[in-house]
Amino acid sequence: MIRRPPTAFRVAAHALLIALAVVWLFPLASVALVLIKDATQFRALAYWTLPPLADVVPNIVENLRTAWTRADIGRYFGNSVLYAAVAGIGSGLIASLAGYALVHLRLRAPQSWFMLLFIGNLFPFQMFLIPLYIGLTTINLYDTRVGLILVYLGITLPFALFVYRNYALTVPHELFEAAWIDGASPWGGFTHIFLPITFPALIVVFVFQFTWTWNDLLFGLVLSESARPVMTALSALTGLRGGVPPSTLIAGSLIAALPPAIVLLGLQRYFVRGFVIGIEKE
Amino acid sequence: MRTTRRHRVTPYLFLLLPLSLVTFAQLLPSLFTTTLSFHDWNIISPPKFVGLEKYQQLVTSETLLRSLRNTGVWVVGTLAFPVGLALVIAKILTIVEFGRPIYKAIFFVPATLAPTIAAIVWRRVLTTEQGALSALLPGEYTSVLTDPTLNTFVMLGVWTWQFLGLNLVLFLVGFESLPRAPIEAASIDGASGWQIFRLVELPLLRPIMLLVVGNAVINSARMFDIPWVMTAGGPGRASETLAISLYRESFLLFNMGLGAAIGVVISILTLVFAVRAFRGPA
Numbered sequence: 410m411i412r413r414p415p416t417a418f419r420v421a422a423h424a425l426l427i428a429l430a431v432v433w434l435f436p437l438a439s440v441a442l443v444l445i446k447d448a449t450q451f452r453a454l455a456y457w458t459l460p461p462l463a464d465v466v467p468n469i470v471e472n473l474r475t476a477w478t479r480a481d482i483g484r485y486f487g488n489s490v491l492y493a494a495v496a497g498i499g500s501g502l503i504a505s506l507a508g509y510a511l512v513h514l515r516l517r518a519p520q521s522w523f524m525l526l527f528i529g530n531l532f533p534f535q536m537f538l539i540p541l542y543i544g545l546t547t548i549n550l551y552d553t554r555v556g557l558i559l560v561y562l563g564i565t566l567p568f569a570l571f572v573y574r575n576y577a578l579t580v581p582h583e584l585f586e587a588a589w590i591d592g593a594s595p596w597g598g599f600t601h602i603f604l605p606i607t608f609p610a611l612i613v614v615f616v617f618q619f620t621w622t623w624n625d626l627l628f629g630l631v632l633s634e635s636a637r638p639v640m641t642a643l644s645a646l647t648g649l650r651g652g653v654p655p656s657t658l659i660a661g662s663l664i665a666a667l668p669p670a671i672v673l674l675g676l677q678r679y680f681v682r683g684f685v686i687g688i689e690k691e
Numbered sequence: 692m693r694t695t696r697r698h699r700v701t702p703y704l705f706l707l708l709p710l711s712l713v714t715f716a717q718l719l720p721s722l723f724t725t726t727l728s729f730h731d732w733n734i735i736s737p738p739k740f741v742g743l744e745k746y747q748q749l750v751t752s753e754t755l756l757r758s759l760r761n762t763g764v765w766v767v768g769t770l771a772f773p774v775g776l777a778l779v780i781a782k783i784l785t786i787v788e789f790g791r792p793i794y795k796a797i798f799f800v801p802a803t804l805a806p807t808i809a810a811i812v813w814r815r816v817l818t819t820e821q822g823a824l825s826a827l828l829p830g831e832y833t834s835v836l837t838d839p840t841l842n843t844f845v846m847l848g849v850w851t852w853q854f855l856g857l858n859l860v861l862f863l864v865g866f867e868s869l870p871r872a873p874i875e876a877a878s879i880d881g882a883s884g885w886q887i888f889r890l891v892e893l894p895l896l897r898p899i900m901l902l903v904v905g906n907a908v909i910n911s912a913r914m915f916d917i918p919w920v921m922t923a924g925g926p927g928r929a930s931e932t933l934a935i936s937l938y939r940e941s942f943l944l945f946n947m948g949l950g951a952a953i954g955v956v957i958s959i960l961t962l963v964f965a966v967r968a969f970r971g972p973a
Binding site for chain 1 (some may be wrong): 698702706710713715720727783789790797800805806807808813823827902906916923937955961965966
């Protein structure tokens with residue numbers, strides 16, 4: 410049994426934790442105060458003065474509506490839903506093909522194929538920006554949804570494969586041998602055995618790559634103007650040129666913050682699992 | 692006979708789609724950027740081979756050296772605060788049990804936010820025009836974001852707020868999975884709490900420590916979103932990171948060769964950690 414910590418320690422620990430918690434909550438409280446006021450109240454009232462209680466809900470609704478329609482967050486939100494959903498689900502499905510082939514089919518030098526597929530991930534994304542910009546412009550896919558989807562899929566694929574390969578290693582090989590003896594094709598082994606069994610890996614990949622794609626600012630900034638994802642659109646609203654009232658910006662941020670927060674909090678178990686997947690197996 | 696051929700050729704077909712996507716998004720771009728870094732190119736006139744000139748420019752330009760130094764501050768600061776502080780908090784939370792889920796939730800909420808949104812939220816806190824902080828402070832408030840000697844550290848604080856929660860959750864997973872026997876044995880032998888932490892727990896935490904540190908170094912060495920939204924690298928170019936310099940040189944000043952050279956430098960700086968952590972976008 411581990412000894413109970415002395416009272417002095419516990420008091421000091423809580424003092425530190427409470428102080429940090431206050432710092433952590435302060436910015437959230439700050440933006441909440443912007444959100445519950447309308448533009449006039451924000452200008453007229455002192456920052457930390459509350460608006461009349463009856464105004465709070467209508468103000469929030471109005472601010473969200475303004476952000477969605479007038480600042481056009483709605484359109485960019487739609488773009489991001491498309492990019493993040495396709496990258497989140499697509500990268501997992503495509504990676505599952507390779508994960509299956511590398512671990513359970515007979516390939517020459519599977520390790521080398523894996524390295525070839527994975528090696529790009531050792532570079533920072535900034536390495537890919539200039540060529541992707543030039544490449545997409547050349548094939549007329551700059552500022553198109555198709556172009557961004559291809560890029561997001563290609564960027565998110567290696568980590569998806571990493572997860573899939575580790576997961577595939579835990580699936581007994583005998584399952585497939587038996588199926589092949591019964592006359593199943595490699596494709597049949599994939600759709601009937603591998604995909605259903607590795608479904609948890611698909612969720613792990615989805616949580617990571619949906620969130621990553623949703624939160625991306627840089628690729629959106631370099632590769633799009635009108636087909637922008639929501640983070641790039643938001644960051645443009647903070648600038649001097651595209652500036653909007655604080656209430657609109659904060660309302661837009663809240664809208665943009667919700668999808669990954671819901672995914673992360675709802676699937677937190679899978680998120681932590683994705684992180685430790687590399688150190689529990691290998 | 693047909694089955695054998697199916698089993699011999701099909702495995703490679705499974706790799707076709709993943710390999711083409713990765714080739715398009717990562718493999719060719721990395722080669723292109725590396726080659727480009729030895730050229731002078733403004734996008735309009737044809738590229739001219741200049742050898743190592745762009746790298747020379749990188750280490751002689753005061754702006755880029757400052758950017759390199761800022762990136763160093765980001766990396767070291769990240770290890771100290773969002774990583775070091777997370778470890779301290781995790782340890783404290785394993786000792787004091789009261790309120791643990793609440794503290795954990797408070798620290799994790801910002802980790803679900805995109806760095807872009809964290810930056811927008813903190814701009815509202817720190818701005819001079821009706822900022823949340825200036826409303827509470829007595830006397831004249833000058834923005835800490837326009838002070839070139841301070842702003843990188845302030846943004847490091849914002850990054851700590853956003854990034855600490857993830858590391859905290861990972862460290863807590865690490866502490867929970869520690870074997871109890873060696874800790875209890877040390878405790879029976881009369882080791883102090885500090886000795887147990889330093890001599891027993893820390894070494895046992897090594898796998899998760901490597902994961903957290905690798906992830907932190909990679910993310911901080913590539914830092915773009917927070918300084919881009921909070922200061923755009925300013926005032927002037929004083930708070931630029933290497934990632935922002937790359938973006939500015941390539942896409943605003945059209946020094947493609949120099950931008951590519953910066954990309955190669957970021958790659959070299961993170962390669963050791965990337966290989967070690969073996970991780971993907973997250």
